[in-house]
Amino acid sequence: xxxxxxxxxxxxxxxxxxxxxxxxxxxxxxxxxxxxxxxxxxxxxxxxxxxxxxxxxxxxxxxxxxxxxxxxxxxxxxxxxxxxxxxxxxxxxxxxxxxxxxxxxxxxxxxxxxxxxxxxxxxxxxxxxxxxxxxxxxxxxxxxxxxxxxxxxxxxxxxxxxxxxxxxxxxxxxxxxxxxxxxxxxxxxxxxxxxxxxxxxxxxxxxxxxxxxxxxxxxxxxxxxxxxxxxxxxxxxxxxxxxxxxxxxxxxxxxxxxxxxxxxxxxxxxxxxxxxxxxxxxxxxxxxxxxxxxxxxxxxxxxxxxxxxxxxxxxxxxxxxxxxxxxxxxxxxxxxxxxxxxxxxxxxxxxxxxxxxxxxxxxxxxxxxxxxxxxxxxxxxxxxxxxxxxxxxxxxxxxxxxxxxxxxxxxxxxxxxxxxxxxxxxxxxxxxxxxxxxxxxxxxxxxxxxxxxxxxxxxxxxxxxxxxxxxxxxxxxxxxxxxxxxxxxxxxxxxxxxxxxxxxxxxxxxxxxxxxxxxxxxxxxxxxxxxxxxxxxxxxxxxxxxxxxxxxxxxxxxxx
Amino acid sequence: xxxxxxxxxxxxxxxxxxxxxxxxxxxxxxxxxxxxxxxxxxxxxxxxxxxxxxxxxxxxxxxxxxxxxxxxxxxxxxxxxxxxxxxxxxxxxxxxxxxxxxxxxxx
Numbered sequence: 001x002x003x004x005x006x007x008x009x010x011x012x013x014x015x016x017x018x019x020x021x022x023x024x025x026x027x028x029x030x031x032x033x034x035x036x037x038x039x040x041x042x043x044x045x046x047x048x049x050x051x052x053x054x055x056x057x058x059x060x061x062x063x064x065x066x067x068x069x070x071x072x073x074x075x076x077x078x079x080x081x082x083x084x085x086x087x088x089x090x091x092x093x094x095x096x097x098x099x100x101x102x103x104x105x106x107x108x109x110x111x112x113x114x115x116x117x118x119x120x121x122x123x124x125x126x127x128x129x130x131x132x133x134x135x136x137x138x139x140x141x142x143x144x145x146x147x148x149x150x151x152x153x154x155x156x157x158x159x160x161x162x163x164x165x166x167x168x169x170x171x172x173x174x175x176x177x178x179x180x181x182x183x184x185x186x187x188x189x190x191x192x193x194x195x196x197x198x199x200x201x202x203x204x205x206x207x208x209x210x211x212x213x214x215x216x217x218x219x220x221x222x223x224x225x226x227x228x229x230x231x232x233x234x235x236x237x238x239x240x241x242x243x244x245x246x247x248x249x250x251x252x253x254x255x256x257x258x259x260x261x262x263x264x265x266x267x268x269x270x271x272x273x274x275x276x277x278x279x280x281x282x283x284x285x286x287x288x289x290x291x292x293x294x295x296x297x298x299x300x301x302x303x304x305x306x307x308x309x310x311x312x313x314x315x316x317x318x319x320x321x322x323x324x325x326x327x328x329x330x331x332x333x334x335x336x337x338x339x340x341x342x343x344x345x346x347x348x349x350x351x352x353x354x355x356x357x358x359x360x361x362x363x364x365x366x367x368x369x370x371x372x373x374x375x376x377x378x379x380x381x382x383x384x385x386x387x388x389x390x391x392x393x394x395x396x397x398x399x400x401x402x403x404x405x406x407x408x409x410x411x412x413x414x415x416x417x418x419x420x421x422x423x424x425x426x427x428x429x430x431x432x433x434x435x436x437x438x439x440x441x442x443x444x445x446x447x448x449x450x451x452x453x454x455x456x457x458x459x460x461x462x463x464x465x466x467x468x469x470x471x472x473x474x475x476x477x478x479x480x481x482x483x484x485x486x487x488x489x490x491x492x493x494x495x496x497x498x499x500x501x502x503x504x505x506x507x508x509x510x511x512x513x514x515x516x517x518x519x520x521x522x523x524x525x526x527x528x529x530x531x532x533x534x535x536x537x538x539x540x541x542x543x544x545x546x547x548x549x550x551x552x553x554x555x556x557x558x559x560x
Numbered sequence: 561x562x563x564x565x566x567x568x569x570x571x572x573x574x575x576x577x578x579x580x581x582x583x584x585x586x587x588x589x590x591x592x593x594x595x596x597x598x599x600x601x602x603x604x605x606x607x608x609x610x611x612x613x614x615x616x617x618x619x620x621x622x623x624x625x626x627x628x629x630x631x632x633x634x635x636x637x638x639x640x641x642x643x644x645x646x647x648x649x650x651x652x653x654x655x656x657x658x659x660x661x662x663x664x665x666x667x
Contacts, residue, residue: 108615111632112608119601122639125646126590126597246624259626260616261608268609275605298658299651306647313640317633543570549583550658552573552665 036348038185041368042375046184049217049376050198056213060206067412070207071138071391072293077212079300083307085212086291088219089384090282090312093175093377094443096222096319097351103323104331104353107248107258110323114316116271120279121312125305128283131462132292133301134551135544139388140289141396144457147540149469149533151401153457156476158396160453161286163480165389166426167446168285169382173431174439176378182348183355183371192431195379200424202383203390204417208294211383218380221373223315229354229370230318232361233325241321248327253343258327270507277511281447284454286392287384298551319354326353329360336360386423393419441492444509448487452479452514456522462548465541468526468534475522482517486510573665582657589649593642604635 068074077085095117103110136142141157173192180191202210237243245259252258282288295301334340336356338347346352355374359367394416399407407415453476460467487493489505526534547553573579607614615628 108626108628108632111629112605115601115604115632115635118636119597119639122597122643122646123594125643126594130650241629242623242625245629249624256616256624259618259624260628261612268606271605271609272602275601299655302647302650306643309640309643313636317636542574543567546570546573546579549586550573550579550661552569552662553567 035181035187036183036185039183039364039368039371041365042184042371043186043368045369045372046375049221049372053198053202053210053214053217053379056217057202057206057210060209060213063209064205064207067138067395067409067416069209070413070416071387071395072290073208073212075294075296076209077294077300079295079303080307081212081216082291082295082300082304084219084311085215085294086288086304086308087311087315088215088222088377088380089288089291090308091219091222091315091377092172092381093179093374095316096226096374096377097179097354099316100319100323100326100354101351103320104326105350106262106264107252107254107324107327108260109262109264111320112261113264114320116275116278118309118313118316119275120282121305121309123279124283125302125309128459128462129292129301129305130298131548132289133295133298134548134554135462136289136293138290138293138395139391140284140286140454140458141392141400144454144461144472146461147537147544148461148467148472152469153472154396155401156473157454157457158392158401160449160457160476160480161392161396162389164284164286164446164450164454165385165392165423166430167442167449169385169389169423169427170430170434171439171442171446172378172382172385173427174434174437176375176382177431177435179371179374179378182352183374188435189432191375192428195382196424196428196431198379199382199386199427200421203386203420203424208290208387211380211387212294214376214383215380218373218376219311222377223311225370225373226315226318226322229358229361229366230321230325233322233329233357236325236329236361244321244324244328248324251328251332267507269512270509273507273512274509276515277444277447277451277509279451280455280515281451281511284450284458285446286388286454287381290384290388290391322354322357326357330356333360382427386420386427389423390416390419438492438496441487441490441497444490444492445484445487448483448510448514449480451511452483452518456515456518460519460522462544464523465538465545466526467522468529468531468537470529470531470534471522471524471526474525475518475520478521479514479518482514483510486514569665573661576661576664578657578661578664582654582661586650586654589646593646597639597642600635600638604631 063074064070066074099110099114099117102113132143135146139158140161141154144157145153173195176195177188177191180186181188184191202214206213234240234244237247248258249256254262291304292301295304330336330346330353332342333356334342336347336352337343338345346356348355355367355370358370362369394412398415399405399412403411456475456479457467457472461472486505487510489503490508490510491503491506492508494500494503494505615626615631617627619625619627619630
């Protein structure tokens with residue numbers, strides 16, 4: 001098979017790129033974060049991970065024949081496996097590094113953040129998972145356009161997905177580049193290119209089967225690494241949380257204040273807007289929604305959310321323990337501070353406490369392991385994103401809108417592969433272009449757009465009979481414009497990027513305002529819509545409702 | 561191609577009393593569980609915003625840990641257990657009911 005030969009060649013090329021970069025890069029230091037010395041054990045373990053996942057991709061390639069295999073692994077993933085994969089999608093490098101460093105820096109406030117990240121899960125299961133699974137085939141646009149205008153709503157939903165995918169890809173690419181400079185001692189561009197190439201290889205050849213297994217392996221490694229690190233940390237304190245707390249109070253500059261809420265979330269509007277964005281933004285991330293279509297039936301879909309929330313909750317609690325332990329172990333050790341000044345700037349920046357903790361407790365080998373896992377995490381998340389983007393292009397835009405369902409399976413597969421290749425190139429180019437930018441605003445945008453553009457149409461199409469095409473389009477556009485405008489006027493862009501003295505929009509996350517506006521506009525425009533097509537759309541709700549509740553008709557539809 | 565308006569199969573399902581029962585009971589469960597999670601979480605956030613001192617209190621007089629930690633961990637663990645409750649009923653009784661409805665409709 002030529003596909004296999006290309007796959008092997010790509011594998012060889014990637015490994016060669018990684019290896020050949022090692023000696024060449026020992027020399028200079030470029031970019032924002034300073035590059036650390038080359039870490040051979042980390043690179044070694046990462047290469048082991050890559051080889052294993054490429055092996056899986058090779059196996060998956062032989063099983064990826066139809067579009068259903070490509071988009072949803074043919075529905076052949078069990079609930080437990082899918083639970084791990086969802087957890088993997090959710091436990092990104094940002095949660096491991098970001099949440100632990102927040103607890104390290106702010107104590108309890110970091111814990112509150114962690115809780116806010118978590119509570120969306122049960123809500124997704126109670127209100128969405130069932131209906132998503134019963135109505136959708138491959139993409140979120142399948143559901144949004146179920147009884148609405150195929151051309152308009154599908155195009156709009158696909159564009160919404162692609163916007164979210166692109167923003168999030170940039171965040172991940174820039175994160176990968178910075179992290180690799182720090183952890184592996186490799187050049188930024190090398191990291192971005194390696195991530196781009198591997199992502200394209202996984203997705204084009206292995207489709208959803210490979211993407212899922214990469215995510216599962218990574219989730220297991222991350223959970224295992226986290227548990228081991230927590231075990232080592234706890235053993236320092238005689239396995240007593242009380243002792244960790246006591247010593248953290250003594251070591252932290254804020255003393256006993258870290259044991260309760262502080263200033264971070266003191267403003268309730270800010271806290272509510274952030275939690276809405278996280279909660280409903282997560283529910284409407286295209287690469288998370290896709291996961292509900294990879295299991296054979298609704299039963300497995302529910303199980304997978306139960307397992308996923310268990311893994312995520314457990315992992316988040318561990319991350320908090322790690323953050324608290326790091327206050328003492330990392331926060332009082334001069335070797336982790338620039339110039340050896342305890343309480344000064346952490347080597348590698350504010351996101352590094354958990355990495356330093358790994359070094360303090362498990363030496364260079366454990367640091368290498370955790371670094372490799374962090375990189376693998378980014379790789380797994382971008383693969384999921386690329387697959388979601390490719391399906392929006394190939395399934396929604398090409399097969400359904402442009403070819404109006406006349407495309408053959410072969411043609412659709414070809415387009416999806418070209419699409420993932422294009423997304424890979426785009427991700428690399430954007431990743432390099434954004435190297436020097438502060439991309440924090442893109443995280444706000446990703447979740448803001450997902451919560452304000454994708455979520456309202458998704459939930460209303462399933463729950464509200466009155467939704468019409470005009471209403472969905474008007475509301476979606478209102479959500480998109482308001483989310484983007486508010487982020488531009490917020491601190492992350494107005495002050496950090498555009499150098500104005502004060503933000504016009506004082507909050508970090510626009511969801512409270514943009515999502516509310518999107519819902520209002522959608523509902524008002526739908527109510528005012530008295531066209532004949534609107535009437536037909538309302539009438540079609542009853543049948544859609546039966547299917548969303550029972551799944552009758554879903555199995556046949558999944559085949560197309 | 562989708563949404564065949566008023567498909568006779570779906571019409572038959574709608575008239576099945578078991579379907580009405582399924583929808584009523586499952587929606588009620590989902591709403592109650594969502595309410596527990598959301599009310600619990602947003603009450604917690606209101607305490608964080610308006611009465612943070614309540615969470616600063618130590619667990620006992622000698623303890624360094626504040627009551628905020630077990631409460632926070634409790635929210636995470638309770639939310640997770642509720643997904644278990646939902647899955648238990650949805651995969652048990654409600655799934656059986658769904659299977660019955662499907663069988664009766666498609667025979």
